[in-house]
Amino acid sequence: MSVPLNQQTASRLAAQLSRREIKAEQLVQACLERIASREPEVQAWSHLAKDAALHKARELDRGAVKGLLHGLPIAVKDLFDTYDMPTTYGSSIYADHKPVADASSVALSRQAGGIMLGKTVSTEFATFQPGQTRNPHNLLHTPGGSSSGSAAAIADYMVPLGFASQTAASVIRPAAFCGVVGYKPSFGLINRSGVKALSESLDTLGFLARSVEDVALFAAAVTEDRALMQLDISSTPRIALCYTHEWEYADADTQKAMQHAAMALAKNSINPRELNLPPIFAQLLQAQKEIMAFDLARSLAHERRCHADELSMKLKDLLASGDQISLERHNANLQLAHNARAMVFHAFGEHEVLLVPSAIGEAPATLKETGDPVFGRIWTLLGCPCVHLPFYKGRSGLPVGLQVVGRHGEDKVVLRIAKWLAQRL
Amino acid sequence: MSVPLNQQTASRLAAQLSRREIKAEQLVQACLERIASREPEVQAWSHLAKDAALHKARELDRGAVKGLLHGLPIAVKDLFDTYDMPTTYGSSIYADHKPVADASSVALSRQAGGIMLGKTVSTEFATFQPGQTRNPHNLLHTPGGSSSGSAAAIADYMVPLGFASQTAASVIRPAAFCGVVGYKPSFGLINRSGVKALSESLDTLGFLARSVEDVALFAAAVTEDRALMQLDISSTPRIALCYTHEWEYADADTQKAMQHAAMALAKNSINPRELNLPPIFAQLLQAQKEIMAFDLARSLAHERRCHADELSMKLKDLLASGDQISLERHNANLQLAHNARAMVFHAFGEHEVLLVPSAIGEAPATLKETGDPVFGRIWTLLGCPCVHLPFYKGRSGLPVGLQVVGRHGEDKVVLRIAKWLAQRL
Numbered sequence: 001m002s003v004p005l006n007q008q009t010a011s012r013l014a015a016q017l018s019r020r021e022i023k024a025e026q027l028v029q030a031c032l033e034r035i036a037s038r039e040p041e042v043q044a045w046s047h048l049a050k051d052a053a054l055h056k057a058r059e060l061d062r063g064a065v066k067g068l069l070h071g072l073p074i075a076v077k078d079l080f081d082t083y084d085m086p087t088t089y090g091s092s093i094y095a096d097h098k099p100v101a102d103a104s105s106v107a108l109s110r111q112a113g114g115i116m117l118g119k120t121v122s123t124e125f126a127t128f129q130p131g132q133t134r135n136p137h138n139l140l141h142t143p144g145g146s147s148s149g150s151a152a153a154i155a156d157y158m159v160p161l162g163f164a165s166q167t168a169a170s171v172i173r174p175a176a177f178c179g180v181v182g183y184k185p186s187f188g189l190i191n192r193s194g195v196k197a198l199s200e201s202l203d204t205l206g207f208l209a210r211s212v213e214d215v216a217l218f219a220a221a222v223t224e225d226r227a228l229m230q231l232d233i234s235s236t237p238r239i240a241l242c243y244t245h246e247w248e249y250a251d252a253d254t255q256k257a258m259q260h261a262a263m264a265l266a267k268n269s270i271n272p273r274e275l276n277l278p279p280i281f282a283q284l285l286q287a288q289k290e291i292m293a294f295d296l297a298r299s300l301a302h303e304r305r306c307h308a309d310e311l312s313m314k315l316k317d318l319l320a321s322g323d324q325i326s327l328e329r330h331n332a333n334l335q336l337a338h339n340a341r342a343m344v345f346h347a348f349g350e351h352e353v354l355l356v357p358s359a360i361g362e363a364p365a366t367l368k369e370t371g372d373p374v375f376g377r378i379w380t381l382l383g384c385p386c387v388h389l390p391f392y393k394g395r396s397g398l399p400v401g402l403q404v405v406g407r408h409g410e411d412k413v414v415l416r417i418a419k420w421l422a423q424r425l
Numbered sequence: 426m427s428v429p430l431n432q433q434t435a436s437r438l439a440a441q442l443s444r445r446e447i448k449a450e451q452l453v454q455a456c457l458e459r460i461a462s463r464e465p466e467v468q469a470w471s472h473l474a475k476d477a478a479l480h481k482a483r484e485l486d487r488g489a490v491k492g493l494l495h496g497l498p499i500a501v502k503d504l505f506d507t508y509d510m511p512t513t514y515g516s517s518i519y520a521d522h523k524p525v526a527d528a529s530s531v532a533l534s535r536q537a538g539g540i541m542l543g544k545t546v547s548t549e550f551a552t553f554q555p556g557q558t559r560n561p562h563n564l565l566h567t568p569g570g571s572s573s574g575s576a577a578a579i580a581d582y583m584v585p586l587g588f589a590s591q592t593a594a595s596v597i598r599p600a601a602f603c604g605v606v607g608y609k610p611s612f613g614l615i616n617r618s619g620v621k622a623l624s625e626s627l628d629t630l631g632f633l634a635r636s637v638e639d640v641a642l643f644a645a646a647v648t649e650d651r652a653l654m655q656l657d658i659s660s661t662p663r664i665a666l667c668y669t670h671e672w673e674y675a676d677a678d679t680q681k682a683m684q685h686a687a688m689a690l691a692k693n694s695i696n697p698r699e700l701n702l703p704p705i706f707a708q709l710l711q712a713q714k715e716i717m718a719f720d721l722a723r724s725l726a727h728e729r730r731c732h733a734d735e736l737s738m739k740l741k742d743l744l745a746s747g748d749q750i751s752l753e754r755h756n757a758n759l760q761l762a763h764n765a766r767a768m769v770f771h772a773f774g775e776h777e778v779l780l781v782p783s784a785i786g787e788a789p790a791t792l793k794e795t796g797d798p799v800f801g802r803i804w805t806l807l808g809c810p811c812v813h814l815p816f817y818k819g820r821s822g823l824p825v826g827l828q829v830v831g832r833h834g835e836d837k838v839v840l841r842i843a844k845w846l847a848q849r850l
Contacts, residue, residue: 083727100522107726188759193622193724200617200625225752299618301532302508327650331834334613409756 005030010072010160010214017071024057024071024115031073031117035158041139043132044153046078047085048118056115067112068221068229075150075162075208078119079126080106081194089196090122090131090146093307103194105163105205105222112221117159120149123370125300126170126198129312130370135177137398141363144174145370150208151178155399161218162208167198167292169359169376171206172388172403177363177371179390179399181422183207183215183415184376186408187383190222199295201334202288202380212387212419219411228412237417239265240275242354242405245282249374251361253394257402260392261355264425275354278347281378284340287333288377294330297322337381344382344407352410353417358403362394379403385411387418391425430455435497435585435639442496449482449496449540456498456542460583466564468557469578471503472510473543481540492537493646500575500587500633503544504551505531506619514621515547515556515571518732528619530588530630530647537646542584545574548795550725551595551623554737555795560602562823566788569599570795575633576603586643587633592623592717594784594801596631597813597828602788602796604815604824606847608632608640608840609801611833612808615647624720626759627713627805637812637844644836653837662842664690665700667779667830670707674799676786678819682827685817686780689850700779703772706803709765712758713802719755722747762806769807769832777835778842783828787819804828810836812843816850 005013005027016022032050039045053073060071081087081099088094101107106116121131126146133148135141136156143152150162151174164171166184175182183206190205197203207215207222213231220228241262243250250258262272297304297319303311304319311319348354357375364371379386385408390401404421406414430438430452441447457475464470478498485496506512506524513519526532531541546556551571558573560566561581568577575587576599589596591609600607608631615630622628632640632647638656645653666687668675675683687697722729722744728736729744736744773779782800789796804811810833815826829846831839 083731094525097525100519102727102730104723104726107730108723111726111730188626191622191720191723191726192625194727197616197618200613223752295616298529298533298616301529301536301616302527302619305527305532305536306508327648 006034007157009211010209011211011217013160014068014070014072014217018065024060025054027071028053028057028073028115028117031159038156038158042134042136042152042156044120044149044156044158046088046119046121046149049085049116052084053115053117060113060115065113068217069109070113072114072161073117073159074109074114075118075120075153075159076106076116077147077150077163077165078122079165079196080163082106082116082119085116085119087119090124090126091310093303093310101194104191106194108222114221120153120162122146123148124312124315125196126165126167127296127315127318128370129314130367134367135363137179138396141365141398142177142367142370144177144363146170147174147208148370151175151180154178154180154208154210160209161214164206164208165195166204166206166376166380167202168288168380169373171208172358172376172386173371173373175208175388176358176390176399176401181209181212181215181390182388183219184380184386185219186385186411189411198299199292201295202292204380212415212422215387216415228415231416231419233416233420236270237420238350238352239270239417240273240351240354242275242277242356244277244356244375246285246374249360249372250357253361253400254357254359257392257400258357261402261425268424275349275351278343281340283336284378284381285374287336288381290325291330291333291337291381293318293322294325341382341408344384348407352406352413354405355402356405358388358401362396362398362400379405383408385414387414389418389422389425431459432582434636435634436636436642438585439493439495439497439642443490449485450479452496453478453482453498453540453542456584463581463583467559467561467577467581469545469574469581469583471513471544471546471574474510474541477509478540478542485538485540490538493642494534495538497539497586498542498584499534499539500543500545500578500584501531501541502572502575502588502590503547504590504621505588507531507541507544510541510544512544515549515551516735518728518735526619529616531619533647539646545578545587547571548573549737549740550621551590551592552721552740552743553795554739555792559792560788562604563821566790566823567602567792567795569602569788571595572599572633573795576600576605579603579605579633579635585634586639589631589633590620591629591631591801591805592627593713593805594798596633597783597801597811598796598798600633600813601783601815601824601826606634606637606640606815607813608644609811610644611810611836614836622724624717624724626720627717629805637840637847640812641840653840656841656844658841658845661695662845663775663777664695664842665698665776665779667700667702667781669702669781669800671710671799674785674797675782678786678825679782679784682817682825683782686827686850693849700774700776703768706765708761709803709806710799712761713806715750716755716758716806718743718747719750766807766833769809773832777831777838779830780827781830783813783826787821787823787825804830808833810839812839814843814847814850
């Protein structure tokens, strides 16, 4: 076997594990070796469960095949509760916190045979104050956030699968900056029980991996819906390019990625149509910001009351902005979102999915911030399923890509077309 | 002052506390004395924070008036996390659980000057296996559930205010059986962060007290929206009686309460109109049951995996029923709910609120179950604000009442009309 185990995709590993061609212990060892050599530089992990993971791997190697994730090591974003590992939510307030239960999604992954390899760095309460993680492609650049550690660890071949979550762009942006596949499911698809709540109308759990098949496998295990893994397409997909109302933010690299995608579609006999979103969608960016700030100011009421001096200035400013939004304005924002959600079906027209920017461009050359979430916000608010595909390099040689966006509830369509596109971009 | 402090309403107490006419310490002492004499029989509390509450009361008596709840003792349903008290979620699995943070709603109440007097008994994970609490009106009868302890404690004059939550009928049913006022706000109004999640599309935090003014005061403090306390009405409210598609479940006592309400409306020059809900609403009862079971089976994934032998048979059966519901069926149920929610505005017609049954009848003479939630389920699923009003006695001399139901988001209308009705029923 030429490709080292830690570099293979989860789907390929799962097939070998279920046929007993490789051992989970070997795979965990390979991941741990990679982590031992690279973690001092990348700093993706807030906790590594070395012994527990090896122990679990041996147990799985001895027993029957448990489920879709049998023997696969998984990185758990440190926003998800775990009963056997610390959970800090990216804040010093919770430095010593050991939850008593797993998040629902973590427990379901264990039930399917997944091995929790450790906790990965989150920004502070999954907002904008970075943790210590660096971009594995260039250590002076941000990995993006808030799912910084999961994205960096997967990009760096430390682990094949990682949990992530998105309130603004926290699945898609780190996927883009680290050059991995990110899947933010439809709002409501993944049970959020046991994940620190920031904004109930926005928080969406998601998945990171190195292929579309892998995020589909992971999601199929957590939702117990194997149909998510059926990725074959019988007819030519109906795809439109969508520059969105935020296009002015896109830099030359993202512009080139869109041009590249248009050419690739044309080569595959798809006339690259452009789709304009309804004018009212231009208001969603601001509405998402305000809903997030309003909700955060309340969700973190305990931390503000009892641990104010341990909150970053960046977060305090965000929370203060949330205090300025009246309940009337918040309700108007929710109503706008409700109306826009109802317009999505027709707005897509004859197209099944849209190809839209994932980020402004490459990962910025800073470790003091995680980049602008501008291209994620409206899709989180709309609850649309999104898959980020990495397929391009920017001017600094860092990854760039686009996201495939579908109608709410059409996760299967989005995953299928994302796989089709991944083979052609 | 003739009425003992522990028997007064929160609104009256709040006025005296803010004018420094009474001390918070006196009030807490009065509540503690009542608890000392009655708790051995009623068993409403899973934890009593006697010393901490007295300490906090003295601190508040010395300092400036903090907010709307200044000095008011509050009962916290044991489904809500509290950083300084144990939180069992009504399950032996969590017998020794001490969360590290307050639920958002608890922290906001403390911020407003509220004193957390203790934790009140919840059924097992707020489902159907009762805790030890008894109905204070007759100790052989259930207090209802799942907010059993809060309702019983308020009815028995142990505390003026209590947190509650509803996934099926867990605010309204215990309010009805214990004869107190229960307010289930519009879905989404109260931040759920830090409350054990059971079903994300249903879970709704609510309030129990001994008057409409009191639940409005409590909600105004937690939402930081004082407009909720403006309860004056300028014109005659537009109220319809609604027997709902579940009317066949109503027993003679609830039937008489409806007749009594019709007569009271007529006396107040309101022609008691009857409103029929759209036929499709008849499907909501089953849909709510299935959504709840589907979600519970996933929300409690950790408990099922690691502590299956500590779950009651009643809960295990419910979870197993959730496993039988396919994702397709679940999505169809959610779509039905979505469609029905969109119909509510027109379904109410010219009426501002509906008067509907809160429960089948009086509290059943059993401590082995908490009564049928049939009359709460559809309003939880629809996300409509509801206020239970106790105003009648059934054949066993136990409380009976009705709930005032409004359109989603029209909490102020519901509270205003509930107050108007409370004075006339």
